[in-house]
Amino acid sequence: MPTLRIATYNIKCGHGMDGKLDLKRTARALEALGADVICLQEVDMNRARTLYANQALKFAGLLGMEYSFGAAIKYSGGGAYGNAILSRHPIVQQKNHRLPGQGSKRAIQEVQVEVEGSRIAIFNTHMELDQEQRLQQIEGFIVPLVSSYTGPAVLCGDFNEKPQSPGIRCLSRHFKDSLHSNSGKLTLTFPADIPKSRIDYIFLNSKCRALDYKIVNSIASDHLPVLALVEF
Template sequence: MPVIKVCSYNIRRAIGIDGKKDLKNIHQVLVEINPDVIALQEVEMVPGVVGISRQAHSLAGLLNMNYVYAPVHRLKFGSVGNAVLSRYPILQDIKHLLPDSRDERVCLQVDINVSGVGLSVFNVHLCLNQVSRYRHLKYLLLPIIQESVFPVILAGDFNATPSMREIRMLNTYLHDSFQHNSGLYGNTYPADAPRVRIDYIYTDDKTRCFDFAIFKSRASDHLPICASITIPNSLG
């Protein structure tokens, strides 16, 4: 069965613990992790501007990967959103709206072809409202995930700790890759003194995680996470 490394990383627009914006630091972290698929949150995109303001485009070019970007929050001259980078061909992408009266979010679904094997990657950055997070997961995303013709990976910044209701609910449907943690670290935020785990990589019953790690870095206020996952040998 194919094996892929999946990374999830909230890069906070490439603003490090020192308060300075430097996309080279994010790039270096990703080079060291060397994932096949990357789910990024808080990615800055300003059309027509090169360098740090087209972060998904720049990182994909530096890493020689395909990418899809989905805006979440509009800025005066651009947006901040989610991006999925992939070494494999992208079949399609779908933006799922996660409505909230004060803090609307987007889940980016990207279907990829892993050497003839289909895989759906869902990249989320859930809102700060716990009631909305539960509803988004239970009533919007889980039905889509359960109907997927491809194996599924759900990754991102959930803004929720493992003891919270929405995570406990999600654990009854999907598998938290953290149970295979082989590293020294258990929390993901804040990066300089991690106190909570709010970043996750989930697999469904068709996929299997066999290794997981949290990586130390000061390139953002979150720590990057990575899971090694096997997927079945059929496209659909």
């Protein structure tokens, strides 16, 4: 069965815990993960605040990976902000879904990656700060979307929810939390310097299983990256 090293990482648009913008530092942190697929949140494209860099394209070039960018917000003056997926394997299909709800400025990416002749779906999201809206989006959109894929599927992202929150409890009823395969000492992901909560997750459907899992130390962002070895 094929295996894939999958990571999820909120990169805070390249700003580290010191508040400094340093995309080379972010790229080094990404490279150190040794992942085949990396799901990124808080990614800028052509915005003044991050020196007009196309961040997903830049990371893909530095790491020798393919990329897909999914905008959560598009700005009238140009530029966008959202999520990105980097992959060492071919990305053969890609979609970007705006999450429903009044005033929602969030999205979920859906890509299919081909590995050794098999396809696996990767879903990547960064969720709302409002708990009620998160739960509505999880129950009404994300669970049906991911469940509709009949092959192996992985759901990654920054969910802005602790494990006992209603949205994560809902997701845990439908999908497997990769944390159960944790081989590392860390169990919390935010903030990166002194982690106090876990809000970043890698969920798997029934066609996948986690062989390993770890949360990785880094101060290249205010979140810690999460890495899982997935068999499908």
